[in-house]
Amino acid sequence: MIYAGIDIGSITAKAALIKDNQLLGTHVIATGYDPINAGIKVFDALLKKCKLSKNQISAIISTGYGRASVSFADKTLTEIICHGTGAHFINPEIRGIIDVGGQDSKAIFLNKSGQVENFAMNDKCAAGTGRFLEVMAKALEVDLEQLGDFSLKADKPLKISSICTVFAESEVISMIAGQEKRENIIAGIHESAAARVAILANKIKIKEPVMMTGGVAKNKGMVKALEKRLGFNLIVGGLAQENGAIGAAVLASRL
Amino acid sequence: MSDMLSEKRKIKSAKKMRDIMTTYYLDAMTAGQHNKQVAWITSGGPVEPLVTMDIIPIYPENHGAMIGASKMGEDLCIKAEDMGYSSDLCSYARADISCSIVKGGPIGGLPKPDMLICCNNICGTVLKWYEVQARYYKVPLFILDTPVCHTRYSPEIARYVRTQIDEYIAFLETMTKRKFDYDKMAQVGRLAYEAQQLWQKVLNTTAHKPSPMSAFDAFFFLALIVTLRGTQIAVDFYKELLEEMEQRIQTGISMVPDEKYRLLWDNLPVWYRLKWLSQKFSDHNACLVADTYTSAWCGAIKYTDENNFLDSMAEAYTMIYLNIGVDQMADQVLDMIKFYDADGFVMHSNRSCKPYSFGQMDIMRIVREKTNIPVLMIEADMVDPRSFSQSQIETRIDAFMEIIKQRSS
Numbered sequence: 001m002i003y004a005g006i007d008i009g010s011i012t013a014k015a016a017l018i019k020d021n022q023l024l025g026t027h028v029i030a031t032g033y034d035p036i037n038a039g040i041k042v043f044d045a046l047l048k049k050c051k052l053s054k055n056q057i058s059a060i061i062s063t064g065y066g067r068a069s070v071s072f073a074d075k076t077l078t079e080i081i082c083h084g085t086g087a088h089f090i091n092p093e094i095r096g097i098i099d100v101g102g103q104d105s106k107a108i109f110l111n112k113s114g115q116v117e118n119f120a121m122n123d124k125c126a127a128g129t130g131r132f133l134e135v136m137a138k139a140l141e142v143d144l145e146q147l148g149d150f151s152l153k154a155d156k157p158l159k160i161s162s163i164c165t166v167f168a169e170s171e172v173i174s175m176i177a178g179q180e181k182r183e184n185i186i187a188g189i190h191e192s193a194a195a196r197v198a199i200l201a202n203k204i205k206i207k208e209p210v211m212m213t214g215g216v217a218k219n220k221g222m223v224k225a226l227e228k229r230l231g232f233n234l235i236v237g238g239l240a241q242e243n244g245a246i247g248a249a250v251l252a253s254r255l
Numbered sequence: 256m257s258d259m260l261s262e263k264r265k266i267k268s269a270k271k272m273r274d275i276m277t278t279y280y281l282d283a284m285t286a287g288q289h290n291k292q293v294a295w296i297t298s299g300g301p302v303e304p305l306v307t308m309d310i311i312p313i314y315p316e317n318h319g320a321m322i323g324a325s326k327m328g329e330d331l332c333i334k335a336e337d338m339g340y341s342s343d344l345c346s347y348a349r350a351d352i353s354c355s356i357v358k359g360g361p362i363g364g365l366p367k368p369d370m371l372i373c374c375n376n377i378c379g380t381v382l383k384w385y386e387v388q389a390r391y392y393k394v395p396l397f398i399l400d401t402p403v404c405h406t407r408y409s410p411e412i413a414r415y416v417r418t419q420i421d422e423y424i425a426f427l428e429t430m431t432k433r434k435f436d437y438d439k440m441a442q443v444g445r446l447a448y449e450a451q452q453l454w455q456k457v458l459n460t461t462a463h464k465p466s467p468m469s470a471f472d473a474f475f476f477l478a479l480i481v482t483l484r485g486t487q488i489a490v491d492f493y494k495e496l497l498e499e500m501e502q503r504i505q506t507g508i509s510m511v512p513d514e515k516y517r518l519l520w521d522n523l524p525v526w527y528r529l530k531w532l533s534q535k536f537s538d539h540n541a542c543l544v545a546d547t548y549t550s551a552w553c554g555a556i557k558y559t560d561e562n563n564f565l566d567s568m569a570e571a572y573t574m575i576y577l578n579i580g581v582d583q584m585a586d587q588v589l590d591m592i593k594f595y596d597a598d599g600f601v602m603h604s605n606r607s608c609k610p611y612s613f614g615q616m617d618i619m620r621i622v623r624e625k626t627n628i629p630v631l632m633i634e635a636d637m638v639d640p641r642s643f644s645q646s647q648i649e650t651r652i653d654a655f656m657e658i659i660k661q662r663s664s
Binding site: 065078079080103104116119123124 | 634642644657661
């Protein structure tokens with residue numbers, strides 16, 4: 001029996017397939033303007049990649065902000081439960097998750113059997129989310145993917161004092177005008193975002209080992225800033241971004 | 256079939272209450288024609304002396320709730336901001352202040368007050384809010400100051416508040432040019448006490464499984480205990496409502512179809528999203544069986560002596576939910592979780608209501624430590640919809656319900 005999970009985030013759409021509790025494959029595309037189409041596209045692309053057809057899939061669970069737009073899913077679940085299940089599937093030792101996505105950042109506390117005990121999410125504010133980093137990358141004319149590498153070369157991270165994304169952006173622009181080094185500005189941005197995310201982790205008294213998931217986990221600078229702030233190392237797997245979709249597929253197998 | 260079922264679920268007393276409220280506002284609007292005076296009073300203020308003196312009490316906060324529920328809050332809040340008030344100011348205050356100027360809202364503004372009665376047992380914002388209105392309407396303002404009782408109602412506080420009750424009565428005598436009728440006061444006090452007891456009994460019916468009504472209904476039926484406390488009308492109405500609830504229990508009518516999960520709500524309602532939230536929880540087979548808000552109008556009944564209302568009301572009005580320490584608030588929440596057998600606790604962090612929202616993190620921690628039930632905090636505002644982010648709140652509620660379901664399976 002093969003099961004699918006589809007995670008429609010605010011920036012990217014992810015799909016995962018599992019068979020006999022083994023991961024068959026994953027796929028990621030940009031969500032774009034049309035989340036309905038993104039769900040169909042990412043699922044079709046993954047099926048093609050794994051040389052499978054739709055009728056071979058026993059059950060599908062959709063998750064993420066666009067979860068309701070996946071009309072062919074058997075059930076929708078939130079990304080909190082899916083990230084919890086995904087992390088537990090990949091590493092059953094995991095007790096905490098920090099998921100930083102495009103629109104939301106969250107800290108999740110798992111019990112020993114991988115069930116979500118508690119969670120905390122950012123408030124109605126983009127600070128500490130992927131969108132915050134995206135806005136800053138644009139202001140600095142750096143590709144989002146390169147932010148991490150840039151910040152690792154910083155010699156003196158600058159301090160961004162504004163919490164609000166809009167005010168932080170104008171702070172960054174004045175730093176650019178002041179001819180500060182781009183690397184140092186970016187490192188400052190990461191530290192500012194990490195400080196926001198760490199509050200969520202502290203709120204639920206997160207326990208190690210902690211896995212970082214979500215697209216922002218691919219940003220090495222952000223991971224480093226978070227580890228510095230939290231005072232312990234984070235586990236970042238190769239499938240951090242796809243973790244929610246993997247969890248959804250695992251949960252589909254339990255339907 | 257489903258239409259028939261949903262018709263059966265409707266609470267019949269709702270129509271009667273709407274009629275009573277309409278009459279109440281019509282009377283207030285035409286008070287001048289009947290040589291009656293109108294006093295604006297804060298929601299937690301002692302209304303019984305007003306009723307005794309035949310003064311019509313009007314509640315700007317109840318009006319604020321009406322503005323919110325009729326989704327007129329945003330425009331009125333913006334208008335207040337245009338006038339120079341901060342967007343951080345309570346949305347009831349903003350809506351009320353601007354409504355006085357534009358005569359907007361669902362009933363075209365409130366009747367002009369002859370006096371203002373401000374009791375700060377519910378918040379500090381009301382002091383400045385009522386001062387603004389006293390200047391605008393050029394009418395006298397009486398302030399009843401009830402110190403926060405962090406640990407207890409001390410003899411010093413008792414003396415201080417009790418003295419003000421006498422000053423309050425003297426103020427009313429000056430305003431009406433009439434002597435205060437202490438016998439009538441005792442009678443009004445007994446009616447207020449009886450109505451509060453009945454309201455508590457109505458709220459208690461939701462301990463039954465499945466619950467005959469939800470907190471969303473309590474938010475609605477609350478209006479009378481706030482506005483007509485101390486009158487026979489309120490007593491008669493709550494008797495009827497109680498009978499209807501008991502009838503529903505006997506015939507097994509629940510508010511939420513197939514109720515599986517029972518939740519407790521904290522803080523004011525999100526007035527402009529009542530329907531959406533009610534549907535959201537109902538879709539998860541969850542019923543908000545009780546809340547800390549509607550019970551605030553009967554929570555201090557234990558301090559009231561029905562045979563000596565005037566003397567005991569100083570304590571009863573000082574010891575209300577929002578005027579006590581966080582530890583005592585948490586104790587009340589824990590009692591409610593137990594009494595209503597709640598599976599989860601939903602806290603509304605209300606941008607407008609600072610005294611209600613302050614301390615919520617501590618209450619959340621205490622509840623988690625002592626009960627182990629999941630606690631959710633959602634951020635919104637009671638009247639200003641600009642503080643409500645639907646997709647974020649939806650995800651939080653869905654995730655919260657997934658945790659509750661996972662635990663019970």
